[in-house]
Amino acid sequence: MSGEATTASLHPDGDKGGGEGEGDRRINEETSAQTQEHRNGENIQGLNTTPHEEESGGFTIHVFIPYWLCCCLAVLPILIGVFIVLLAMIVRVPQADVEGWMHEVEERVGQPGIDVFQSYDLNRDGYMSIYEFEPLIPHLKNLSILLDQMMPMETFLDYSPKEGEEVLVLHADFTPLQLDTMTNKDIAKMDFGAFMAKFLRLYLRFVKYTLMPIVTGKNTLFGLRNWTEANRKHEVFGASEFLSLLPDDLESLQVGETYSILEVDEPGLFGTQVHSSSRYLPPKPKGKEQVLYRLLGMMHPHPFVQMRFPPRGTIACVQALSDRYVHIVFRMHAEFQLNNPPVRPFWFTPAQFLGDLVMSRDGSHVHYFHMRVPSERRLNVDMEWIMEGGEGGMEVDIGYMPQMEWMMDAESHLPLPEEEDQSLKPDFPSPQTPAEMQWSSEAPRLECLRMIEKAFYPFKQVTYHNLTEAFKLSKKEDKPMHAVFLWGALDDQSC
Numbered sequence: 001m002s003g004e005a006t007t008a009s010l011h012p013d014g015d016k017g018g019g020e021g022e023g024d025r026r027i028n029e030e031t032s033a034q035t036q037e038h039r040n041g042e043n044i045q046g047l048n049t050t051p052h053e054e055e056s057g058g059f060t061i062h063v064f065i066p067y068w069l070c071c072c073l074a075v076l077p078i079l080i081g082v083f084i085v086l087l088a089m090i091v092r093v094p095q096a097d098v099e100g101w102m103h104e105v106e107e108r109v110g111q112p113g114i115d116v117f118q119s120y121d122l123n124r125d126g127y128m129s130i131y132e133f134e135p136l137i138p139h140l141k142n143l144s145i146l147l148d149q150m151m152p153m154e155t156f157l158d159y160s161p162k163e164g165e166e167v168l169v170l171h172a173d174f175t176p177l178q179l180d181t182m183t184n185k186d187i188a189k190m191d192f193g194a195f196m197a198k199f200l201r202l203y204l205r206f207v208k209y210t211l212m213p214i215v216t217g218k219n220t221l222f223g224l225r226n227w228t229e230a231n232r233k234h235e236v237f238g239a240s241e242f243l244s245l246l247p248d249d250l251e252s253l254q255v256g257e258t259y260s261i262l263e264v265d266e267p268g269l270f271g272t273q274v275h276s277s278s279r280y281l282p283p284k285p286k287g288k289e290q291v292l293y294r295l296l297g298m299m300h301p302h303p304f305v306q307m308r309f310p311p312r313g314t315i316a317c318v319q320a321l322s323d324r325y326v327h328i329v330f331r332m333h334a335e336f337q338l339n340n341p342p343v344r345p346f347w348f349t350p351a352q353f354l355g356d357l358v359m360s361r362d363g364s365h366v367h368y369f370h371m372r373v374p375s376e377r378r379l380n381v382d383m384e385w386i387m388e389g390g391e392g393g394m395e396v397d398i399g400y401m402p403q404m405e406w407m408m409d410a411e412s413h414l415p416l417p418e419e420e421d422q423s424l425k426p427d428f429p430s431p432q433t434p435a436e437m438q439w440s441s442e443a444p445r446l447e448c449l450r451m452i453e454k455a456f457y458p459f460k461q462v463t464y465h466n467l468t469e470a471f472k473l474s475k476k477e478d479k480p481m482h483a484v485f486l487w488g489a490l491d492d493q494s495c
Contacts, residue, residue, distance in 0.1 A: 102126070157297040159238055166239040166412035168366050172230035172298040175403035177348075177381055179225070182399045220385045220395075223338030223346050232298045237291070239412040243363035244288040245316065245330060250361055253318050253326060256443040258451050261314040261330060262288055262305070275308040277386060277394065280337060280345060292332060295371065295406060300336045300348075307335045307349065307493070311456045317448040320439040325367060327358045327434045329445065331452045333493050339385075349382040350404065351492035358434055366412040368431040373404040382493060457491055 106114050118124070120132050161167050247259045282304045285293035289305045292314060296303030306312055316330035335349040355371035373380060379398045387395050410428035453460045465473060467483065474481040 157232065157235075157294055157301075159236065159241065159294065161236070161238045161415060162240065164414070166365055167236050167415050168239065168369070168408055168410070168412040170235050170237060170295075170298065170369065170406050170408055172233050172235070173403055173405045173407070174230040174299055175401065176228050177224065177383075177399050177401045179399070181379065182383070182397045220339070220344055220346055222343055223340075224348065224383070227300065227338060227348075230298055231300050235294065235298050237294070239359075239366045240363060241291040241294070242357060242359055242366050242369065244291050245328065245357055246326065246359060246363065247316075247318075250326070253321060255318055255321055255441045256448065256451065258315060258317045258455050260455075261316050261332075262292070264306075264310075264313040275306070277308060277345060277347060277384065280339070280341060282337070292334070296334055296336070296353075298406065299404060300338065302337045304335050304337060305332075307333055308347070309493075313456075315452050315455045317451050318443075319445060319448045320434060320437075320442040322438065322440050324360055325358050325437070326361055327356070327368075327437075327439070327442075329448050329452070330355050330357070331449075331456070333456070335493075344386040346385040347383065349384070349493050350401065351377070351380040351382075355406075356434060358431075358437070366408075367437075368411075368434060369406070369408050371406040373401065375400075375402055380492075453491055460491060 102114055105117075117128070120136060121128055122132055245261055247253065247257075280302070282293075282302060283306075285305060292305050293303055296305065305314075312333050314330060314332040314334075316328045318326065319329050320327040332353040332355070334353060335347055338346045338348050350373040352374065353371055354374055356368065357366070358368035359366050379400055381399050381401045383397045383399065384394050408431060411431050413428050450460070470481050470483070473479075
């Protein structure tokens with residue numbers, strides 16, 4: 001009885017009979033739990049695991065985590081950190097090299113240009129915001145005129161004759177530059193492969209200066225290589241346009257007299273003698289520039305009547321006179337810019353443009369006109385183009401162009417009415433050359449050309465002789481001979 005009482009005291013919620021039933025149930029539950037634990041152990045047996053024990057209500061629970069998962073969880077934060085650092089390095093915006101920009105621009109425009117910019121760049125960040133630009137607006141009184149002058153259009157090459165005005169048709173003949181005459185043969189043969197080699201050597205510079213030209217199929221020589229014919233092979237001119245080439249005072253003409261057709265443009269930016277090479281389009285022609293602009297525009301759509309370097313301008317000399325006609329010979333220094341953005345500018349500067357004009361004194365009739373780039377010398381074109389370093393890194397070469405010529409088939413005449421049958425067009429007489437005409441007074445042609453040269457080049461005031469003539473003259477006059485040997489020519493613009 002005492003044993004039964006003891007058992008009952010351990011289970012106060014049940015009676016004696018109930019205590020025995022409860023004890024049997026506990027034994028059965030423990031047996032079931034052990035059996036289930038044994039089965040779970042069999043399921044994970046053989047794995048390389050790290051046990052973690054947790055006790056709950058007197059039972060032991062084992063949680064096993066695979067070793068490879070632990071390693072991955074440990075390495076993953078490191079990989080994420082490395083990825084974030086690399087991503088930040090890739091997308092990082094480079095700091096603006098304001099000092100480098102200022103130094104590069106200063107070489108082109110001088111310190112005065114930098115001072116002007118910095119006086120409006122209030123925060124000194126190298127950029128001009130709209131708020132910093134606003135104070136400049138009152139100073140740009142002629143802004144619309146300035147923009148108009150810097151945006152020439154193809155319409156500047158067109159002309160509508162006045163009523164009753166005679167017209168003439170000029171023909172342009174052009175033979176492209178011979179690339180094999182360029183002194184830098186590697187540059188002349190530069191192609192996609194050469195640019196790819198440059199890509200391997202200087203990747204950063206390639207991306208900045210060469211990638212875009214390659215993507216578009218264009219490099220710096222694109223304009224030169226694709227300039228294979230005249231821009232306008234035929235063009236109608238009004239006779240009165242050529243009156244601009246004659247001197248203002250026609251009554252007091254003197255044979256052998258030289259005069260300037262164009263007033264030389266003002267000195268370059270901030271008083272320098274050189275105009276910028278970082279340009280694509282010429283300014284709008286004005287005054288006497290218009291007829292010269294139209295003549296040059298027959299060859300290429302981007303003519304610069306006022307070239308970048310001195311001596312610039314157009315100078316003429318009166319070679320012959322008669323009662324009705326005047327014959328002038330003129331020389332023009334001009335150039336072409338051959339490329340369009342994004343390709344960097346390429347400057348094509350012929351040695352000179354030499355022309356003859358025979359015109360009536362009243363300016364109503366053009367009897368003869370002819371202009372050409374002389375091709376007697378082995379080299380007659382200077383070429384310059386901007387490389388990576390801006391205008392301070394200009395590449396220069398020289399070559400030979402066989403032909404650039406303007407000529408007329410007939411004298412100027414009144415235009416035919418539009419309704420008239422063009423098949424019945426009369427045969428207009430071919431113009432006589434100046435040598436075939438009768439003149440009351442005339443100057444030797446070589447003397448006229450020499451006078452023009454002296455007007456362009458002060459050093460031509462001294463008489464120069466070729467080596468053979470100089471040797472004979474030195475011996476005859478018993479004077480020492482000073483010899484100068486040149487690779488190019490000093491008395492034209494191709495050197």
